Each structure stands twice: as structure tokens, then as C-alpha cells.
Amino acid sequence: MRILTITKDLASGGQQRTAQNFVLGYQERGHENAVFSVLAGGPRAEVLREAGVPIFTGSNTPEDREATARQAAHWQPDVIHLHSKGAMMPAMAQALQALQSALPEPRPVIESNSFGRPDYQHECRLVDVHMLKSRWMLWKWRKWTQHLQPRPIGTVIPNTVDTDSFYPAPQEEQRAFRNEHDVPPEAFVFGCVARPSDLKWPPILFQAFARVAAERPDVYLMAAGLTSRARDRVGKMKPQARRRIVELPFMESDKVLRTCYSSMDVFLHACTAGESFGMIFVESMACKTPIITLNTPAKNNSQLEVVGHERGGLIANDRRSMIEAMQRLMDDAPLRRQLAEDGAEHVRSTYTLEQVMPRLLHLAKIADRADTREDLEEALLENTAFPTEVSDKDVNHLLANTLGRVSLTQRALMRLVHRPRLYRLWHRLRFGY
16 A cells, blocks of 8 residues: 655654654555655654655645645555544645645545544544544544534554663663662652643642652652743752652653663653553553553543553552552562563553554555445444444443542543533634634
């Protein structure tokens, strides 16, 4: 097959990393590839060019995007793989429409939906199959799209991790990393790597660490990606906790990230918006670093699946259970080792290119061969590898397997935000459509 990948740009973000991984995965399996980078290039362009992948680069002007779309159409793709946030930005929609118009006949479009958002503006008419990152995200998306006509088609295709880049770093590299950042070799280290967004650095993370640090003088927190507000919170902490929070620069190199993950005893995560997938989880688990994360039922919540309670780490429901999880892993070395091994095995069996690419390619072939939307939907329904529905019962089962209890407030919010008409009203007020 000839597969054209469309992405906003080729910057260093997670969506672009996912696009790059899939493009190289297609290529390794003998398929012809090209990339249409709609708005700009970026550092990932160099990696793709070195692999021999043609890149069509647009710009911020509609005229340039349309001209670039026509160039991409001359490449004659069989399937188009779009990477988007779900609610397609106007420039992406314009580029996709221009591309389809320039082709002899429209080609099937499969979409990696990064954030599980529905596309109300185009009512999913531009995409044939929406690929969500987890069953939780498919459940959310199904709730929000249930009244759209024609009914959009969705399934689950997760992100992938390159286990040739992420694996446990040697002990000498871990010691050197700790020494470089003034972390004692005998310290018990919690760590967090996140984008510099306040959603990624909520008060609960620092409150839980402060409570544990008050009882354990050997505990440290390595933090990469702090925001100014997070630094302010750190500055207001008591000295006994504050002096054991070590700020690291934000890291983009896989090698440095691998060493950072490996130098932690436990990855500590608490994002108030949850995670639609969480590349940090699979990278950390691939490095055999267990995870503590926060359950966020009213938001994105893929951490329930990607990490899994008592598989790749522990899932807490609130500050009290997060503190309990931290104390439990500090005191139970055999449990840490078991979670490290189970998490790494879960990554190998679920999130590597070797596991994900055959399903993705099968889906692309189904989309390419289907003559009608009905044929496509029927083919997916007949194939158990492609879930198209997730029940409330399945989601409640995930929620039950956590540390502590989901509060009544969180359960009420979860029901409220997943009512499609309420969500669509909020969406219209925020985005104007």
C-alpha cells in the first residue's frame, strides 16, 4: 500500500512522535510512505528524510496549503492516515479536502484521534475510521458522538513505544545521572517528567510528596518540566521537603529520557486532565520503572488501562490514597520489582510496533477494500481485533480496580460531562461550533 500520513507539523510533540513511529513502522513492513506536514516542518522531518520518506510541507497560508495538497495528491496514496486532536483544526480540514479534491477519486481516511474529541464541525464526514488510543477514550467518544448522523465509526489503536530506545539504563548511567543532579545514590527517588503545563503539575502531587518527605529523610523528587506556578508551590513548601525537590530541564533526547526514567525508583504522576494515552507511561514501564498515577474519571483516563492497577503501578483516587501508594512502594521492594517486570511485559505485549502495526495495517486494508461505509462498518464488527463499542459495565470495572474509592462527586461529574447534549453545548460555547 501507499500510505500518506497527514500531521499538523513535525515538531517534537507527542502527536508528532506517534506519527513518526507509525510512518517508520509502515516503512519497515514494506509499504510506501509519504508525509503531508500541513503547517510547517520541524525536527522530526530530519529523521523521516534520513529514512527516505518524502515530505510535502505546507505553511500558514491557504494558497500554499492547497498547492502542497495538490503535490501530495500526485503521489497517489491508497490510504490517508490523519493525526489530529479529534476536533479538526480548520487548516487541517482545508488541507484534507483539497487533497481529496485533487485525487482521481477520494481515498479512505483513518484518523489517529489524540484527545478523543468529536468533530462536530464536520460531523465526522471527512474521516472513515476514527482510531482512539484506549477503550476508555473510545467509550468517551462514543458517548459524545451517539447523536451524530451518519454514525461515525471508531475503534482502538494505541500509540506505540520504541523499545530499542526505551529500556533500563545501565547502573553506572543511573549513578552518573543522580550525581549530576545532586541526588544521593542511596536516596529513594520519585520522579515526574511532563510538559510545562499547570494541568501536569497540580497541588496534589506536591502535597503528597511533602507528607511523605516529612516522615522519610531519604526521599527525593526529580521534576522535569515545571511551570512557574509549580515553582511557586515548591517555594512555599517547608524546607525539609523543598530542598529535596530537584528540578531537571525538560528533556527531548530519548537517551536522556531513558536514563532519567531508569534513575527513578517510582514515576509519580498526577495530571488533573488525565491522559488520553500517556507516552510517559509506556516509556517509563519499558525502563522498568513502576508508576503511581491518579484516577480521573471525569476527564481522560487512559492511565487505568495503560498502567493498570497492580500491573504497571498503582492507581490512586485522591491525596490520601496517593500517599498510601507512595508509602507502600517505598516499603515493599518485592512489589516494586514485580510491578517493574509486569509493566515491562505489558508494554512488550501491547504497545510495541510489533504488536500494534499488524492491526493498524489490517485496518488500513479493510478501509481500502470497503466499497461503502456500510461494508466498512460490517467488516469491523466481524473482526474481534477491532472493538467498536465499550459498555458502561466495562468502564465501571476499570474504575473499581483502584486504590481507595471513587468519590460520589467524581462519579456525578463523570456522568454529567459524558452527556452528549451537555458536552456539545459546552463545546459550542467554547469553540463557536
